[in-house]
Amino acid sequence: MTGLASLTRLIGTQALSDHIVARVNEMVEAGTEYAQACTAVTDAADACEAWAIAATRQTWERRPDTDEDDAPIRRLYVLERTGNTVVVADLDLEEDPQANRIGGLQLRHSRLADEEQGAVIDVDLLNLYDLTAWEPFEHLLPTAAVPAAGTMGVGE
Incomplete structure (x- = not known):
């Protein structure tokens, strides 16, 4: 099971989505392009990296x-x-x-x-x-x- 699947089971789709969007927005505000921020955060969350989750x-x-x-x-x-x-x-x-x-x-x-x-x-x-x-x-x-x-x- 991937990290995203585990997190979805742990907290639900909506809460996980809200969390990921917040991390993406932080990166965009810091100057990262939106598409790059989305990829970076979802990949890191899937790998259960602490900075993302x-x-x-x-x-x-x-x-x-x-x-x-x-x-x-x-x-x-x-x-x-x-x-x-x-x-x-x-x-x-x-x-x-x-x-x-x-x-x-x-x-x-x-x-x-x-x-x-x-x-x-x-x-x-x-x-x-x-x-x-x-x-x-x-x-x-x-x-x-x-x-x-x-x-x-x-x-x-």
Whole structure:
């Protein structure tokens, strides 16, 4: 299954379309031609590249083949995305407050231990993780069709 098919099953066609259009518009505003932006974003989303798919309300889990020194936090929740950075919270702290010890983190990752405000990291760090859950704001609407949740919106 391709990344786009997986994302469609995860959040639905409309939410994925809205997300892709927003990324395309960002690239066009930065000076990229529309057709080139469409191709770049859809190809990157299909490859599950973080720059194209990272968004607020996502959960990312460290890939099994990723070294813990490169990605010390097992599960991250994206609190907010702003440009090329994301604000993330450490989900492991919910289950085990001792899971993340400052002393064991490299200096560049030490701010990830702040579970209250999260930490600002470069979106590319998420490439060491797999997207496991995504709850776009569209899911809060009564008309939202969310295949993974088994809902088809109003008129079910």
